[in-house]
Amino acid sequence: MNLSIGALAAATGVPATTLRNWERRYGFPRALRTAGGQREYAPDVVAWVQAAARAIALGHRPSQVGRASLAELEALHPRGVLKVLSAEPAQAESGSGAAIDAWLVAAGALDGAGLEAAFRQALQREGLSAFLRSYAAPFLAAVGDSWRKGELQAFHEHFASERLRDLLVSIWSPRSAVNHGPVAVCATLPGERHALGLHIVACFAADAGWNILFLGTEMPLPDIDACARQSDAHAVLISVSASANRVQTLWELELLRARLPRSTRLIVGGAGAVGMEQAAGEAVWPHLDGLEAAFATSEAARA
Numbered sequence: 001m002n003l004s005i006g007a008l009a010a011a012t013g014v015p016a017t018t019l020r021n022w023e024r025r026y027g028f029p030r031a032l033r034t035a036g037g038q039r040e041y042a043p044d045v046v047a048w049v050q051a052a053a054r055a056i057a058l059g060h061r062p063s064q065v066g067r068a069s070l071a072e073l074e075a076l077h078p079r080g081v082l083k084v085l086s087a088e089p090a091q092a093e094s095g096s097g098a099a100i101d102a103w104l105v106a107a108g109a110l111d112g113a114g115l116e117a118a119f120r121q122a123l124q125r126e127g128l129s130a131f132l133r134s135y136a137a138p139f140l141a142a143v144g145d146s147w148r149k150g151e152l153q154a155f156h157e158h159f160a161s162e163r164l165r166d167l168l169v170s171i172w173s174p175r176s177a178v179n180h181g182p183v184a185v186c187a188t189l190p191g192e193r194h195a196l197g198l199h200i201v202a203c204f205a206a207d208a209g210w211n212i213l214f215l216g217t218e219m220p221l222p223d224i225d226a227c228a229r230q231s232d233a234h235a236v237l238i239s240v241s242a243s244a245n246r247v248q249t250l251w252e253l254e255l256l257r258a259r260l261p262r263s264t265r266l267i268v269g270g271a272g273a274v275g276m277e278q279a280a281g282e283a284v285w286p287h288l289d290g291l292e293a294a295f296a297t298s299e300a301a302r303a
């Protein structure tokens with residue numbers, strides 16, 4: 001019996017939106033139409049779609065994947081372990097969109113090895129700045145959207161976020177370890193559990209020569225202050241997500257600003273930081289624009 005698009009999505013773990021996007025952009029998987037005009041698929045499409053999703057997650061060009069047989073696709077990743085056979089650098093054919101779609105599929109399949117390989121390949125291909133801006137941050141937003149739409153469950157979101165966190169730490173930590181530049185204390189305020197924006201920012205700062213002291217989430221204000229004083233921090237970096245309580249955050253930022261030494265900058269960023277300049281006493285960064293330059297041109301960073 002043929003499958004509806006919902007049934008194909010359920011059988012393969014590839015969300016229906018992604019299946020429609022692939023069809024629109026690359027012409028696969030090709031759907032039959034019911035008398036009522038609904039898409040339907042032959043049952044043998046299931047294995048092919050799963051193999052295609054893994055190949056795209058690895059960075060193989062979707063247009064090439066679309067022409068490959070199931071046997072050819074399976075040869076790319078024997079026993080479920082993804083291996084890159086093509087020496088030709090893969091290109092995302094519509095910016096980062098195709099890769100991100102495929103990473104969502106890998107997240108849905110709990111394919112950690114595939115995700116890590118795909119992240120690293122994109123990082124190598126695109127370079128750090130483009131990877132962070134055009135892949136890592138939009139991927140997180142896409143994971144959030146898929147969760148909201150019910151295409152991924154909460155545990156998929158946690159799994160994908162953790163895999164990206166692993167990668168981001170592996171970027172900033174070794175760089176920071178050999179840096180002699182200014183110290184940045186990175187933390188979130190009490191109640192704030194979103195730390196990935198901060199990891200992205202830590203990558204930019206460490207790449208520009210900063211020494212990162214990453215305290216993580218839900219830090220009490222006295223601890224942030226004490227750490228900044230002990231390390232003679234040049235800046236405290238605080239991330240505020242869209243889910244933060246605005247009144248409480250404004251109040252905490254004011255308290256933190258009042259506690260910290262005047263010589264320590266308080267830099268606040270994240271989707272929830274918009275309009276908080278006054279409380280922070282500094283500029284806020286609701287997006288990544290200008291951030292790289294700010295770290296690179298900091299006088300202290302050059303010292």
Ligand code: B12
Pocket residue numbers: 136137140141142143144145148157158161165191192193194195196197198200201237238239240241242243244267268269270271272285286287288291
């Ligand atoms: C991963 C994730 C989680 C993980 C976080 C894991 C971790 N280790 O960080 C977990 C599972 C813990 C989580 C929990 C929750 N989450 Co959540 N989460 C996300 C997700 C998918 C990614 C968030 C993220 O890391 N974004 C970080 C970056 C990439 O985005 P950003 O904040 O805009 O920051 C950018 C810039 O501003 C800048 N930046 C960020 N920080 C800083 C700091 C400085 C100093 C500077 C200069 C710049 C800077 O860099 C970023 C890159 O562009 C988002 C989806 C989304 N669209 O963001 C939802 C999302 C933020 N979560 C949401 C919600 C609702 C929640 C929960 C309330 C769910 C629940 N019911 O439990 C809880 C709240 C927990 C809490 N108390 O904080 C909503 C918020 C919606 C809203 N307006 O309220 C979102 C948007 C999902 C959605 N679409 O609905 N979440």
